[in-house]
Amino acid sequence: MLVGGRRSGLWYHPAPVRRFLIAIDFDGTITQHDTLHLIVDRFGDRSVWDRLTPDVIAGRVSVEEAMQAEFATVRATPDQVLELVRARAGVRAGFVEFIAWARARGHDVRVLSNGFRIVIDDTLTRLGLADLPFDSHDAEFSAVGTRLVWTARGERCALCNRPCKRFDLAAVRGDLPVAYVGDGVSDRCVCGAADVVFARAELADWLRDAGRPFVPFDSFGQVRAHLEQLTKVYPG
Numbered sequence: 001m002l003v004g005g006r007r008s009g010l011w012y013h014p015a016p017v018r019r020f021l022i023a024i025d026f027d028g029t030i031t032q033h034d035t036l037h038l039i040v041d042r043f044g045d046r047s048v049w050d051r052l053t054p055d056v057i058a059g060r061v062s063v064e065e066a067m068q069a070e071f072a073t074v075r076a077t078p079d080q081v082l083e084l085v086r087a088r089a090g091v092r093a094g095f096v097e098f099i100a101w102a103r104a105r106g107h108d109v110r111v112l113s114n115g116f117r118i119v120i121d122d123t124l125t126r127l128g129l130a131d132l133p134f135d136s137h138d139a140e141f142s143a144v145g146t147r148l149v150w151t152a153r154g155e156r157c158a159l160c161n162r163p164c165k166r167f168d169l170a171a172v173r174g175d176l177p178v179a180y181v182g183d184g185v186s187d188r189c190v191c192g193a194a195d196v197v198f199a200r201a202e203l204a205d206w207l208r209d210a211g212r213p214f215v216p217f218d219s220f221g222q223v224r225a226h227l228e229q230l231t232k233v234y235p236g
């Protein structure tokens with residue numbers, strides 16, 4: 001009897017797997033700590049955000065305007081920022097192995113972030129994942145204050161009225177089912193466009209309160225274990 005692989009004939013497809021687009025948030029998901037918070041806490045003035053929060057909630061100031069006001073107080077060179085992130089952000093357990101596994105299975109993997117290109121690029125490169133595609137904004141750090149550089153995310157999202165990760169996702173998903181992995185406010189809207197959501201921290205609380213299904217996770221090993229079950233295709 002022939003077992004596995006090519007020799008066994010046309011009826012047999014080795015290790016069949018349902019392909020997913022796996023979209024992963026960066027800050028607080030791939031990293032253990034939110035790098036924007038780390039950067040503002042060390043080099044800027046976090047009270048700016050707190051002061052503007054009522055205006056943001058009332059719709060008088062956009063989230064993007066409040067973030068720019070906050071980061072204008074961040075006085076640091078790019079090297080100082082990267083040094084801080086390398087020392088303090090941390091990487092969530094199992095991330096590198098998860099990416100290797102997902103790619104070996106033929107899944108499409110992509111990072112969708114509201115953070116900064118310079119930080120994400122440095123982190124992924126140090127992890128040996130310089131070729132992992134990502135969408136994000138960027139920041140021009142300097143000793144006299146930081147300027148945020150917003151990536152075009154199309155029109156404001158019809159659902160959340162913000163430049164939204166839904167736009168990035170729609171541009172890359174094709175007809176693949178989507179697994180989304182995230183932890184925060186910027187993941188809320190895009191979650192609704194995913195077929196399965198892995199959530200931790202604030203995003204998990206929000207989904208629980210909204211009565212929406214999600215898979216809780218702390219490590220990428222848990223995400224992988226769940227996806228392994230979900231993507232299995234049983235021979236008919």
Ligand SMILES: [Mg+2]
Binds near residue numbers: 026027028029182184
């Ligand atoms: Mg996050």
Ligand SMILES: [Zn+2]
Binds near residue numbers: 159
């Ligand atoms: Zn949206």
